[in-house]
Amino acid sequence: ETGVTQTPRHLVMGMTNKKSLKCEQHLGHNAMYWYKQSAKKPLELMFVYNFKEQTENNSVPSRFSPECPNSSHLFLHLHTLQPEDSALYLCASSQDNWLAGDPDTQYFGPGTRLTVL
Amino acid sequence: AQTVTQSQPEMSVQEAETVTLSCTYDTSESDYYLFWYKQPPSRQMILVIRQEAYKQQNATENRFSVNFQKAAKSFSLKISDSQLGDAAMYFCAYRSAGSGNTPLVFGKGTRLSVIA
Numbered sequence: 001e002t003g004v005t006q007t008p009r010h011l012v013m014g015m016t017n018k019k020s021l022k023c024e025q026h027l028g029h030n031a032m033y034w035y036k037q038s039a040k041k042p043l044e045l046m047f048v049y050n051f052k053e054q055t056e057n058n059s060v061p062s063r064f065s066p067e068c069p070n071s072s073h074l075f076l077h078l079h080t081l082q083p084e085d086s087a088l089y090l091c092a093s094s095q096d097n098w099l100a101g102d103p104d105t106q107y108f109g110p111g112t113r114l115t116v117l
Numbered sequence: 118a119q120t121v122t123q124s125q126p127e128m129s130v131q132e133a134e135t136v137t138l139s140c141t142y143d144t145s146e147s148d149y150y151l152f153w154y155k156q157p158p159s160r161q162m163i164l165v166i167r168q169e170a171y172k173q174q175n176a177t178e179n180r181f182s183v184n185f186q187k188a189a190k191s192f193s194l195k196i197s198d199s200q201l202g203d204a205a206m207y208f209c210a211y212r213s214a215g216s217g218n219t220p221l222v223f224g225k226g227t228r229l230s231v232i233a
Contacts, residue, residue, distance in 0.1 A: 042224060
Protein backbone atom coordinates (compact mmCIF):
# COMPACT_ATOMS: atom_id res chain seq x y z
CA GLU A 1 0.00 0.00 0.00
CA THR A 2 1.67 3.25 -1.08
CA GLY A 3 -1.36 5.50 -0.80
CA VAL A 4 -0.12 6.99 2.46
CA THR A 5 3.56 7.76 2.92
CA GLN A 6 5.41 8.87 6.02
CA THR A 7 8.86 10.34 6.49
CA PRO A 8 11.18 9.74 8.13
CA ARG A 9 10.72 6.03 8.85
CA HIS A 10 13.03 6.20 11.85
CA LEU A 11 13.95 9.16 14.04
CA VAL A 12 16.19 9.45 17.08
CA MET A 13 16.11 12.75 18.93
CA GLY A 14 17.20 14.28 22.19
CA MET A 15 14.79 15.85 24.61
CA THR A 16 15.79 19.36 23.59
CA ASN A 17 15.52 18.82 19.82
CA LYS A 18 12.81 20.03 17.51
CA LYS A 19 11.77 17.73 14.69
CA SER A 20 8.80 17.16 12.41
CA LEU A 21 7.07 14.07 11.09
CA LYS A 22 5.51 14.25 7.65
CA CYS A 23 2.58 12.36 6.20
CA GLU A 24 1.26 12.55 2.65
CA GLN A 25 -1.76 10.80 1.21
CA HIS A 26 -2.28 10.21 -2.51
CA LEU A 27 -5.84 8.87 -2.24
CA GLY A 28 -7.87 12.06 -2.55
CA HIS A 29 -9.20 11.66 1.00
CA ASN A 30 -10.58 14.50 3.08
CA ALA A 31 -9.57 13.40 6.57
CA MET A 32 -6.22 12.61 8.15
CA TYR A 33 -5.24 11.21 11.52
CA TRP A 34 -2.25 10.85 13.81
CA TYR A 35 -2.04 7.77 16.03
CA LYS A 36 0.52 6.75 18.63
CA GLN A 37 1.38 3.08 19.00
CA SER A 38 3.27 2.14 22.17
CA ALA A 39 4.30 -1.34 23.20
CA LYS A 40 1.51 -3.37 24.80
CA LYS A 41 -1.03 -0.55 24.53
CA PRO A 42 -3.89 -0.03 22.09
CA LEU A 43 -3.44 2.41 19.29
CA GLU A 44 -4.11 5.88 20.66
CA LEU A 45 -5.74 8.51 18.51
CA MET A 46 -3.95 11.85 18.81
CA PHE A 47 -5.43 14.25 16.25
CA VAL A 48 -8.07 14.28 13.52
CA TYR A 49 -8.27 16.73 10.65
CA ASN A 50 -11.34 17.06 8.42
CA PHE A 51 -10.98 19.28 5.36
CA LYS A 52 -7.80 20.76 6.93
CA GLU A 53 -9.64 21.70 10.11
CA GLN A 54 -8.70 20.03 13.37
CA THR A 55 -11.77 18.30 14.73
CA GLU A 56 -10.24 16.31 17.54
CA ASN A 57 -7.37 16.71 19.94
CA ASN A 58 -7.38 13.69 22.17
CA SER A 59 -5.80 15.36 25.22
CA VAL A 60 -2.39 15.36 23.62
CA PRO A 61 0.40 17.31 25.39
CA SER A 62 1.36 20.60 23.79
CA ARG A 63 4.84 19.31 22.96
CA PHE A 64 3.08 17.66 20.00
CA SER A 65 1.83 20.22 17.50
CA PRO A 66 -0.03 19.13 14.35
CA GLU A 67 -0.24 21.05 11.12
CA CYS A 68 -2.43 20.33 8.11
CA PRO A 69 -1.68 22.81 5.30
CA ASN A 70 -3.92 21.00 2.81
CA SER A 71 -5.98 17.84 2.62
CA SER A 72 -3.02 15.81 1.31
CA HIS A 73 -0.37 16.70 3.88
CA LEU A 74 -0.17 16.34 7.62
CA PHE A 75 2.72 17.20 9.91
CA LEU A 76 3.46 16.49 13.53
CA HIS A 77 5.89 18.96 15.03
CA LEU A 78 7.82 17.68 18.03
CA HIS A 79 9.66 19.70 20.68
CA THR A 80 11.00 19.01 24.16
CA LEU A 81 9.78 15.43 24.09
CA GLN A 82 10.16 12.94 26.91
CA PRO A 83 11.55 9.39 26.73
CA GLU A 84 8.02 8.04 27.25
CA ASP A 85 7.06 9.62 23.94
CA SER A 86 9.16 6.98 22.17
CA ALA A 87 6.72 5.02 20.02
CA LEU A 88 5.56 4.28 16.51
CA TYR A 89 3.59 7.21 15.10
CA LEU A 90 1.08 6.23 12.47
CA CYS A 91 -0.68 8.49 10.02
CA ALA A 92 -3.95 7.49 8.38
CA SER A 93 -6.41 8.99 5.93
CA SER A 94 -10.02 8.34 5.00
CA GLN A 95 -12.85 9.61 2.84
CA ASP A 96 -16.20 10.42 4.35
CA ASN A 97 -18.61 8.15 2.50
CA TRP A 98 -21.49 8.24 4.94
CA LEU A 99 -23.85 9.64 2.33
CA ALA A 100 -23.25 6.52 0.26
CA GLY A 101 -23.75 4.32 3.31
CA ASP A 102 -20.20 2.99 3.26
CA PRO A 103 -17.78 3.13 6.14
CA ASP A 104 -14.85 5.46 5.66
CA THR A 105 -12.10 2.92 5.95
CA GLN A 106 -8.85 4.36 7.19
CA TYR A 107 -5.70 3.71 5.22
CA PHE A 108 -2.49 3.76 7.20
CA GLY A 109 1.04 4.78 6.40
CA PRO A 110 4.05 2.68 7.40
CA GLY A 111 4.73 4.76 10.50
CA THR A 112 7.68 6.62 11.96
CA ARG A 113 9.59 4.83 14.71
CA LEU A 114 10.55 7.60 17.16
CA THR A 115 13.14 7.18 19.89
CA VAL A 116 13.63 9.96 22.41
CA LEU A 117 16.90 9.82 24.33
CA ALA B 118 -17.08 5.72 25.46
CA GLN B 119 -16.65 2.66 23.29
CA THR B 120 -14.06 0.01 24.15
CA VAL B 121 -12.68 -2.91 22.18
CA THR B 122 -11.24 -5.99 23.89
CA GLN B 123 -9.05 -8.64 22.35
CA SER B 124 -8.54 -11.29 25.00
CA GLN B 125 -5.86 -13.29 23.18
CA PRO B 126 -2.48 -11.51 23.22
CA GLU B 127 -0.92 -14.33 21.18
CA MET B 128 -2.17 -17.15 18.99
CA SER B 129 -0.51 -19.72 16.79
CA VAL B 130 -1.75 -21.88 13.95
CA GLN B 131 -0.32 -24.57 11.73
CA GLU B 132 0.04 -23.70 8.08
CA ALA B 133 -3.11 -24.65 6.11
CA GLU B 134 -5.18 -24.86 9.29
CA THR B 135 -7.94 -22.53 10.51
CA VAL B 136 -7.67 -20.08 13.38
CA THR B 137 -10.21 -17.77 15.01
CA LEU B 138 -9.28 -14.50 16.69
CA SER B 139 -11.76 -13.11 19.15
CA CYS B 140 -12.92 -9.54 19.70
CA THR B 141 -15.61 -8.07 21.90
CA TYR B 142 -16.68 -4.48 22.16
CA ASP B 143 -18.80 -2.30 24.35
CA THR B 144 -21.13 0.36 22.97
CA SER B 145 -24.55 1.84 23.51
CA GLU B 146 -24.90 2.73 19.83
CA SER B 147 -26.99 0.71 17.43
CA ASP B 148 -25.26 1.72 14.21
CA TYR B 149 -21.52 1.35 13.80
CA TYR B 150 -18.79 -0.35 11.81
CA LEU B 151 -16.27 -2.98 12.81
CA PHE B 152 -12.92 -3.69 11.24
CA TRP B 153 -10.03 -6.11 11.41
CA TYR B 154 -6.63 -4.67 10.56
CA LYS B 155 -3.42 -6.61 10.02
CA GLN B 156 -0.01 -5.20 10.92
CA PRO B 157 2.85 -7.36 9.60
CA PRO B 158 6.45 -6.81 10.72
CA SER B 159 6.79 -4.12 8.02
CA ARG B 160 4.52 -2.08 10.34
CA GLN B 161 2.00 -0.92 7.75
CA MET B 162 -1.58 -1.41 8.92
CA ILE B 163 -3.65 -3.13 6.28
CA LEU B 164 -7.42 -3.46 6.27
CA VAL B 165 -8.44 -7.13 6.28
CA ILE B 166 -12.22 -6.99 6.51
CA ARG B 167 -15.04 -4.72 7.62
CA GLN B 168 -18.60 -5.23 8.80
CA GLU B 169 -21.55 -2.85 8.95
CA ALA B 170 -23.55 -3.40 12.13
CA TYR B 171 -26.90 -3.06 10.31
CA LYS B 172 -26.04 -6.02 8.08
CA GLN B 173 -26.86 -9.43 9.47
CA GLN B 174 -24.78 -11.27 6.91
CA ASN B 175 -21.22 -11.94 8.00
CA ALA B 176 -18.56 -10.32 5.83
CA THR B 177 -16.10 -12.50 3.93
CA GLU B 178 -12.95 -11.69 1.98
CA ASN B 179 -11.37 -14.75 0.40
CA ARG B 180 -9.85 -16.77 3.27
CA PHE B 181 -10.99 -14.26 5.89
CA SER B 182 -14.45 -14.24 7.39
CA VAL B 183 -16.08 -12.85 10.48
CA ASN B 184 -18.63 -14.12 12.96
CA PHE B 185 -20.59 -11.03 13.94
CA GLN B 186 -22.89 -11.49 16.92
CA LYS B 187 -24.49 -8.10 17.51
CA ALA B 188 -26.43 -9.03 20.63
CA ALA B 189 -23.33 -10.50 22.21
CA LYS B 190 -21.17 -7.62 20.90
CA SER B 191 -18.74 -10.11 19.49
CA PHE B 192 -16.78 -9.84 16.24
CA SER B 193 -14.37 -12.74 15.69
CA LEU B 194 -12.10 -13.22 12.68
CA LYS B 195 -11.63 -16.63 11.09
CA ILE B 196 -8.63 -17.26 8.89
CA SER B 197 -8.91 -20.39 6.78
CA ASP B 198 -6.05 -22.23 5.08
CA SER B 199 -3.52 -20.18 7.05
CA GLN B 200 -0.40 -19.09 5.19
CA LEU B 201 3.00 -17.99 6.41
CA GLY B 202 2.23 -14.47 5.19
CA ASP B 203 -0.69 -14.28 7.60
CA ALA B 204 1.74 -13.95 10.52
CA ALA B 205 1.18 -10.47 11.97
CA MET B 206 -0.51 -8.45 14.68
CA TYR B 207 -4.25 -8.33 14.18
CA PHE B 208 -6.26 -5.41 15.52
CA CYS B 209 -9.99 -5.26 15.94
CA ALA B 210 -11.45 -1.75 15.61
CA TYR B 211 -14.77 0.01 16.11
CA ARG B 212 -16.10 3.15 14.50
CA SER B 213 -19.33 5.03 15.16
CA ALA B 214 -21.59 5.49 12.18
CA GLY B 215 -22.26 9.16 12.75
CA SER B 216 -21.83 11.71 10.01
CA GLY B 217 -18.33 12.92 9.45
CA ASN B 218 -15.09 11.10 10.06
CA THR B 219 -15.38 9.52 13.48
CA PRO B 220 -12.14 7.97 14.73
CA LEU B 221 -11.39 4.30 15.10
CA VAL B 222 -11.19 2.70 18.54
CA PHE B 223 -8.71 -0.17 18.59
CA GLY B 224 -8.18 -3.24 20.71
CA LYS B 225 -4.71 -4.13 22.00
CA GLY B 226 -4.13 -6.64 19.25
CA THR B 227 -3.45 -10.36 18.88
CA ARG B 228 -0.10 -11.57 17.62
CA LEU B 229 -0.60 -14.48 15.25
CA SER B 230 2.22 -16.89 14.49
CA VAL B 231 1.97 -19.37 11.62
CA ILE B 232 3.94 -22.58 12.01
CA ALA B 233 5.24 -24.28 8.88
